[in-house]
Amino acid sequence: MWRRYLLWFAHEHIDFRHAEMQSIISMLDIPVKYIEEPSMKKPYWIVELPTEDHLKKIANRSVLLKSCIELWSHAKTESELHENLKQAVKNTSGKWLTTQDLGVVGSNSQICPSEQIEACCDLKKSFKVDVETFCKHFTMKEKVHKIENFSYLPLKGPVKLKNPDIILSYFEFYGVDPNNVPDKPYDVFFGRWVTDGQRDLIQHHSLKRRHFIGNTSMDAQLSLIMANQAQITSGHIVLDPFVGSGSLLVAAGHFGAHVWGSDIDFMMLHGRTRPTRVGQKVRASEESIRGNMKQYSIDSRYLDVVISDFSLPMWREGLKFDAIVTDPPYGVREPAEKIGIEKENYTLSEEHQINHIPSKVEYGLPHIYSDLLNFAARHLEMGRRLVCWYPLVREEYKEDELPCHPCLRLVGNSEQVLSKLTARRLLTYEKVHDNVPNIPVDPNSAAHNFREKYFSIGEISRKERKERKAAEIVANAAFIALAHNKKNNLHDK
Amino acid sequence: MKLITHNMLTSKCLKGVITGYPLAITATVVKVSEVEYNPEFISRIIPKLDWEVLWKAADSIGHNEGLPPTIDPKFEDNEEFLRKAHKVLLEVEVEEGYLTCPESGRQFPITKGIPNMLLTEAEVQ
Structure with a gap:
């Protein structure tokens, strides 16, 4: 009825x-x-x-x-x-x-x-x-x-x-x-x-009580919204290729998905980064993505996390995910990096191979998003979704300059304002075609250097603030001197 | 690392390696823990697997758990089969050891259950 x-x-x-x-x-x-x-x-x-x-x-x-x-x-x-x-x-x-x-x-x-x-x-x-x-x-x-x-x-x-x-x-x-x-x-x-x-779920999943969190853990409400926009449901296989502390996997697991994560950060996946919580000196032994899944009794849907560099292929050809949900690094609060070195003809001697920590070079946002969209086009089931955040300077936003791929249709685009000048957008893409070759990095997107703009904008406003303050001090001093002079003049008379 | 993950991993990130699959497993510590049985998920994942690779991987670390080397054509209705597959896919985990690239022999360590597929900066040049 x-x-x-x-x-x-x-x-x-x-x-x-x-x-x-x-x-x-x-x-x-x-x-x-x-x-x-x-x-x-x-x-x-x-x-x-x-x-x-x-x-x-x-x-x-x-x-x-x-x-x-x-x-x-x-x-x-x-x-x-x-x-x-x-x-x-x-x-x-x-x-x-x-x-x-x-x-x-x-x-x-x-x-x-x-x-x-x-x-x-x-x-x-x-x-x-x-x-x-x-x-x-x-x-x-x-x-x-x-x-x-x-x-x-x-x-x-x-x-x-x-x-x-x-x-x-x-x-x-x-x-x-x-x-x-x-x-x-x-x-x-x-x-x-x-x-x-499901408003109660936001409290239930709150980061305040989450065992393992990092600097940039996604808050519970936004993680759940992402899982909804990715249309995640029971039996699905979901990947977060920039997994960090695994907040998005918790939300995906809550709605019944089995989850994989990967990240370049060895220390993060092993739960050995510096604690983020105020007053906490060392990480507890159970602090891990698996530990988080356990906290909400969804660890039966935890598959694995793998330390890997997203700029290089790792997953078997033909593996199809039911959803990809991710928050790539913007290069502001966490570095956007891939393995590499500026030096040419670099070699590593055998004695240094063991426990070697590779050096990293910048993995620019245009490259991250072109890799991500190409990966999604290849590794998503038909009709399934990629949900990811995209940072930008608000006044420069143009819808037709968002990352795009012929296999993926943009079906969702919502803005979360971060500051007066910056925002990030939650982009949802649906896979609509199969078998399209790799698309090279969009040449226009090279203009999109969020990190540089983020800091240069901050620099300008900081500079302006300093100049304004200096001018105020000078003006005040002049005013005080003037008043003082007047007073003295009156006394003299 | 669960065997379901092993079934999906390659070493094709290495220069000159074409498929990099399947990676050979050398396990020094294997853990078997109980995971809630979910027949719906197992039935969904089976068609996505390379069964031969799964069986050989399980056998190579001594945990084939009586799993048949070929997929039962009516696996959805065969609970015994699904339970065995569940065990091999989700309950058996390689805690310590390494994976070896079949083409180059490059080894990738597994520590505390997490495989490290990172290359060195020399290898990505």
């Missing part, structure tokens, strides 16, 4: 909302009817789905989704909302009607079918009403007053505040600008709570 639902989102990572939801909806192959065009300016979607089960499946994956309500009434004002609900009790047509269908002149509201309300009117079904307001705070007393306005509803069961059979939700939306909150809400909603999204 198609029903209308209100999907309420967290007001965080707004640019990722659409990409995450679309990935989940297409992965689960769920037909969705949009009753209202989704907008970045509103923290909610109004949709129709074939069954409540479909809704629960979506909510079971999304970390940006907060809660889901079976919609009974939606209006611009409180009085209209109540009016609609009163009409709804009489709407026995079994479908949503407009007030015009019912012969009410001069208004254009939507009235839900009465059976939705009747299903909650059982004598034995306990209930409670929750009030939630977005962008405005109310006292408990004010909330109780709002709840009492619903007393006309034909609910016969007892009120029970703890674990009731039915939770009814009343939402008031006061816009998204906290500096400009109106007296009356823009939109009001009422309905039956169905389920919550």
